[in-house]
Amino acid sequence: MEMRDIEVFLTLAEELHFGRTAERLRLTPARVSQIVKQAERRVGGTLFERTSRRVSLTPLGEQLRDELSETYAAIHDVLDRARLTARGTTEPLRIGMISWRTEMPGPALDRLSERMPGLEANLRSITFADPFGPLRSGEIDVAVLWLPVREPDLTVGPVVDVEPVVLAMSASHPLAAARTVSLEDLAEVPVMGGARPEYWREGLVPSRTPSGRPVPLGPTVTTSEEMIPILATGEAVSPMHAHAAEYLPLPALVYRPIVDAPPARWALVWRTATENERIRAFAEAVRATAP
Template identity: 35%
Template sequence: MEIRQLRYFVAVAEELHFGRAAERLAVVQPAVSQQVGRLERELGVRLLARSSRRVVLTGDGERLLVEARSVLAAVDRVRAVAGELAAGRAGTLRLGTSPGLGERVRRGVARIREHTPELTVVLVDGPAEAHAAGVRAGEIDIALVRGPVRAQGVQVVELWRDPLHVVLSADHHDAGRQAVPIAVLSELVLRLPERSTDAALHDAVLAACRLAGIAPRLGRPVRSVEDAVVEIGLGDRAATVVLGCAGDVTPGVVVRPLDPPVEVPGHLLVARSGGQDCLGALVSAFA
């Protein structure tokens, strides 16, 4: 979903006319129709009822209009909030993060620094529970965490979902599939990181196995993903599961999505006192 699609949808919803919406947006009418159509297809719902005489919002369209306006207002607040962050605490943003989130952190901070180049960012590593407590206590400003989060006094907003992929030996009988059935994990030794290291991935995999009615045999904990992948490629009758997918970059192994898909949610944690404008701006930066 793109911000542009939401802007075009809001314009049509408020004008109830594609031509007037196009004039308001200073674009050609086909572009408006195209972007709104893409939004509907991506969401899988019909937002507008069109006829040769009029355009009206559907029930789903009315509900989305409220949220779309909120998102667009938040986007417009990014510059202001970045300035507020820089003005407070000598221009320091204390950001709780976790392993594997480096690119998202870099991209989000870069967006804020476009308008506040003097902002100093201090990264604080730790588990989700510690980050939630830190945000609530004011010890850190915001946090990005993976997995389910239960935290009183903290706003928790889902920003993304990471698909899980299984790493198999290239000679496994299911290695040629586009997606590997999760039941395959019951045939091999399943190697996962210790829960204390990566609770989100660990819990998501085992929950998916329980849902599929299988009980995989757990092997040695994964302390180095690179080492585990090499061992699997050398013929170790095992499998591991990783977040995201970098492709089949190691000889002897394949990396495939699970079937059915398994995902781990990623969340933004921010103090409830931050206000909706601040929340929306941070969502826009780090989503």
């Protein structure tokens, strides 16, 4: 199998959808289907079960995926190092940071510089409306995202930070008079929604309080900028991670700790198929300096 054929097979094994695979690889679905059929002829067996409703791996396909994934990543790693050596330089490591979180723990970057002298780390902003898209498109190498992340094509690495969850609201909101709030208080006010994976939405904005009362859903936003006027006018409140108070210290807003909310955990995340030496070095640096 050619490298391109392997890439098509592994991508389809992740997506289990010919259309999405074609879109990611900038091919036509017909070309993806043709490459898969050629691969099946070469190995002498069926790799995917296809119906009008779903695509799934056969046992042979699962075996080939497992055996090819590590080899494919290793080949890319070798080619990556060779390309950098030929250029006489090191490409920067592009780190995606969600919303207004724009700082990485200094010790991790210092440790990375010790392990890979000359490696430059560049920060890129990503949105909570599409947190995984830049990883899958290759715009960034790694992302710092809050957990859980349950995406079959992504690897969850070491935890970067742990922080409390707070409730953001208008300074004139009735709950602002309290020093702390609880998850039960969310049953009394509209809570802002956001375009994020369903398991994120339920984790940060539960549909029900611990006692079972429904949490009314307020406006849905896709960017942090859209949140500010809705919060400031008191139209809705929003659970947020505590660092938000540092980056949005607006007179119109206040932040109160949610005393019974579990802490938020942030971790490195990267696309499994494109893991390379730089990503592994950064993950090890984070692991060695984690709180």
